Amino acid sequence: MNNCGRFTNLKGILKASLVISAMVVAANIAMAGALDDIKKRGYMVVATEDNYPPFEFIQDGKPAGLDHELYELLKQWAPFEVRQQILPWQGLLAGVATGQFDVALSAGSITDQRAQQLDFTMPTAEATYYYVKRKGDERIKSIKDLSGLPFGTQQGSAMQQRLPEVEALLQKLGGKLGRVSFYVSYPDAFQDLAFGRVDYVIANVVPISDLIRKRPGEFELGEAVASVTYHAWAVKKGNKDLRDFLDQFLGEQRKNGTMAKLQEKWLGKSFPDLPWVPMLPGNRPMPD
Amino acid sequence: MRFQIIIDEWPALAAGFGTTIWICAVSGVMSLLLALPVAALLMARRPLIVWPMRAIIDGLRAIPFLMLVFLFYYCLPVFGLRFSSWTCGLVSLIIYNTAYFAEILRGAWAHLPREQEEAGRAFGFYGFALTRRIILPQILISAGPVLGNQMITLIKNSAFLMVITIPELTFTANQLQAIYFTPLETMLVAVLLYWLLCSAVEGMVRVMDRVSMVRGHE
Amino acid sequence: MISEALAAEVARGTLTTVAVSVAGIAFGMVLGLVLALLRGPGYLVLTQAIAIYISVIRATPVVTLALLIFFGLPALGLAVGPFVAGVLTLTINTSAFQAEIWRAQLNDFPRGQREAAYAFGMTDFLAFRRIVFPQVWRAASPALVNEMTLLLKGSPAVAVIGVVDLTRVAVRMSSVTYEPLKPFLMATVIYIAIVMTLIAAQRTIENRLVRKYGTL
Numbered sequence: 147m148n149n150c151g152r153f154t155n156l157k158g159i160l161k162a163s164l165v166i167s168a169m170v171v172a173a174n175i176a177m178a179g180a181l182d183d184i185k186k187r188g189y190m191v192v193a194t195e196d197n198y199p200p201f202e203f204i205q206d207g208k209p210a211g212l213d214h215e216l217y218e219l220l221k222q223w224a225p226f227e228v229r230q231q232i233l234p235w236q237g238l239l240a241g242v243a244t245g246q247f248d249v250a251l252s253a254g255s256i257t258d259q260r261a262q263q264l265d266f267t268m269p270t271a272e273a274t275y276y277y278v279k280r281k282g283d284e285r286i287k288s289i290k291d292l293s294g295l296p297f298g299t300q301q302g303s304a305m306q307q308r309l310p311e312v313e314a315l316l317q318k319l320g321g322k323l324g325r326v327s328f329y330v331s332y333p334d335a336f337q338d339l340a341f342g343r344v345d346y347v348i349a350n351v352v353p354i355s356d357l358i359r360k361r362p363g364e365f366e367l368g369e370a371v372a373s374v375t376y377h378a379w380a381v382k383k384g385n386k387d388l389r390d391f392l393d394q395f396l397g398e399q400r401k402n403g404t405m406a407k408l409q410e411k412w413l414g415k416s417f418p419d420l421p422w423v424p425m426l427p428g429n430r431p432m433p434d
Numbered sequence: 435m436r437f438q439i440i441i442d443e444w445p446a447l448a449a450g451f452g453t454t455i456w457i458c459a460v461s462g463v464m465s466l467l468l469a470l471p472v473a474a475l476l477m478a479r480r481p482l483i484v485w486p487m488r489a490i491i492d493g494l495r496a497i498p499f500l501m502l503v504f505l506f507y508y509c510l511p512v513f514g515l516r517f518s519s520w521t522c523g524l525v526s527l528i529i530y531n532t533a534y535f536a537e538i539l540r541g542a543w544a545h546l547p548r549e550q551e552e553a554g555r556a557f558g559f560y561g562f563a564l565t566r567r568i569i570l571p572q573i574l575i576s577a578g579p580v581l582g583n584q585m586i587t588l589i590k591n592s593a594f595l596m597v598i599t600i601p602e603l604t605f606t607a608n609q610l611q612a613i614y615f616t617p618l619e620t621m622l623v624a625v626l627l628y629w630l631l632c633s634a635v636e637g638m639v640r641v642m643d644r645v646s647m648v649r650g651h652e
Numbered sequence: 653m654i655s656e657a658l659a660a661e662v663a664r665g666t667l668t669t670v671a672v673s674v675a676g677i678a679f680g681m682v683l684g685l686v687l688a689l690l691r692g693p694g695y696l697v698l699t700q701a702i703a704i705y706i707s708v709i710r711a712t713p714v715v716t717l718a719l720l721i722f723f724g725l726p727a728l729g730l731a732v733g734p735f736v737a738g739v740l741t742l743t744i745n746t747s748a749f750q751a752e753i754w755r756a757q758l759n760d761f762p763r764g765q766r767e768a769a770y771a772f773g774m775t776d777f778l779a780f781r782r783i784v785f786p787q788v789w790r791a792a793s794p795a796l797v798n799e800m801t802l803l804l805k806g807s808p809a810v811a812v813i814g815v816v817d818l819t820r821v822a823v824r825m826s827s828v829t830y831e832p833l834k835p836f837l838m839a840t841v842i843y844i845a846i847v848m849t850l851i852a853a854q855r856t857i858e859n860r861l862v863r864k865y866g867t868l
């Protein structure tokens with residue numbers, strides 16, 4: 147009979163849950179701001195993509211890639227704490243634009259539209275869009291053979307916004323754009339390419355090269371389908387002092403050779419001739 | 435809050451919403467149709483028929499829907515069965531819900547008073563005609579609310595299909611927020627649209643309930 | 653047959669799935685009970701607000717809710733990490749269903765017992781703690797366990813906000829090795845095992861309660 151009071155501490159449990167929840171939430175609330183706010187706060191929050199080899203990805207449960215090594219160096223270089231959030235691409239830039247993160251420490255590429263809401267650092271690598279196809283697929287020998295074929299790219303990527311450029315390119319060659327599938331991450335798209343659900347994938351030249359290096363017998367690099375563009379880190383528009391702070395860091399890594407070494411290690415080759423300021427696609431200057 | 439983006443991009447959102455409605459309607463109807471023979475098999479008298487069916491149904495109801503989608507999407511190609519994302523999505527949605535619908539119908543069938551079936555037989559109904567004219571209408575009506583609930587679950591499961599690139603509502607909303615940096619506005623609109631859709635389904639269930647009461651059911 | 657790396661990843665993913673699900677179930681149950689109690693007679697505005705909350709959450713897919721909480725809330729100034737956002741998503745999602753379960757049981761509770769408790773001089777809270785809740789808890793346990801399995805089956809939704817749960821581990825291992833069978837079959841078996849465990853546990857609890865109290 148003495149089991150009626152089994153939950154004697156219900157009120158206590160409720161109170162404890164509320165307190166713990168509040169503490170956990172409070173410990174995680176991080177509002178981003180310009181460099182002064184960061185210095186006052188004592189920490190900076192950077193966001194990195196979770197599945198974009200070779201720039202940033204997870205290997206055996208641990209973050210790896212070019213951007214992660216740069217992040218480690220930044221942590222030592224910065225006079226304050228640097229915290230990192232790893233999440234899917236689709237939330238990254240929006241998080242910076244809405245102030246959830248200070249920096250998109252990621253290999254996003256510069257586009258006209260993004261430049262309206264974000265300020266970019268100097269480039270970290272070339273991001274020109276190429277197509278990749280299955281090795282041995284004889285139907286595709288040049289860009290005009292892409293006409294009508296189903297293809298894939300990443301959801302929320304710069305290429306998604308620049309598809310009209312590719313469409314115009316194909317139409318000029320007498321063809322048309324086939325059906326497009328938008329994948330959560332490029333590895334998903336590449337896997338579907340191997341399966342045959344799409345006939346080509348449009349991605350940046352660096353992840354394609356990385357893919358071909360890892361799986362040489364299965365894929366083949368095609369041609370560039372859009373004008374040259376660059377990967378760069380991004381901050382909310384207006385946070386120029388924060389952007390200059392990051393540029394200072396990146397500039398140092400380029401001058402002392404670390405950047406070239408990391409690029410060789412992760413990207414397969416270095417990019418010594420990158421511009422020292424962010425550039426819009428086609429090497430157009432920023433409208434500052 | 436920049437709702438202007440929503441207004442500018444409403445065709446895309448409408449298309450996504452329409453895709454969700456289409457997928458759910460097609461899957462719902464197909465699942466219900468398939469669930470009838472499956473329920474009949476589950477009620478069969480021969481264990482050799484019931485046990486494998488039972489195992490399949492229980493297995494399907496023990497895994498997350500997304501796992502079933504991935505099994506179709508990523509594992510079948512290994513055996514040479516490479517279906518498009520649409521096919522994988524629709525088929526997995528249909529199969530998953532057939533399992534649940536069948537279980538619901540079987541439960542309603544088992545609860546049907548034996549007198550109904552016996553009276554039917556006394557009047558000369560048997561076999562398929564018995565099922566179609568006596569048993570089926572009754573279990574469909576008595577299971578109406580539970581079936582309606584499962585329909586709502588089906589609608590919610592359809593959102594998982596965004597992961598295999600099917601351009602339904604959640605996929606579209608996520609895409610818009612990734613491009614325009616308006617996460618709160620787009621996702622709120624998506625939630626609102628799902629609410630409208632589910633409320634419509636609940637409304638239909640209520641209408642069915644009233645019809646069934648008129649016809650003399652509890 | 654199964655490489656060490658794969659086994660380690662799957663183990664990590666399983667742990668994450670279990671952790672996020674347990675947290676979601678625990679917080680969700682508490683929140684659901686609170687909502688059911690607050691919905692009682694009295695504050696009309698609160699009752700209406702809770703009714704709307706329950707109606708909307710029950711109609712929202714877990715994926716959509718996860719995206720709203722993780723990508724959308726920061727715009728309001730409330731930013732949390734992926735794991736916390738995942739727990740929050742599952743908590744909110746299940747709380748709506750839990751509230752309905754608790755409410756059904758609380759409504760069904762015989763008035764006579766409550767009145768007898770008051771006749772003995774118990775306060776509202778004491779009556780709830782010692783008389784109402786223990787019995788309602790027992791009667792609700794089958795529905796609660798059912799809701800737990802439903803939550804577990806909805807937990808892969810947190811993968812879209814970056815939580816590396818069991819499902820995401822399977823996808824990732826598959827897209828790295830291009831060999832999907834092993835990781836996905838392992839994940840399927842583990843999910844079935846967890847669900848079967850929950851169902852078996854529920855049957856055991858039910859039997860024990862029936863034996864001890866004569867009824868649920």
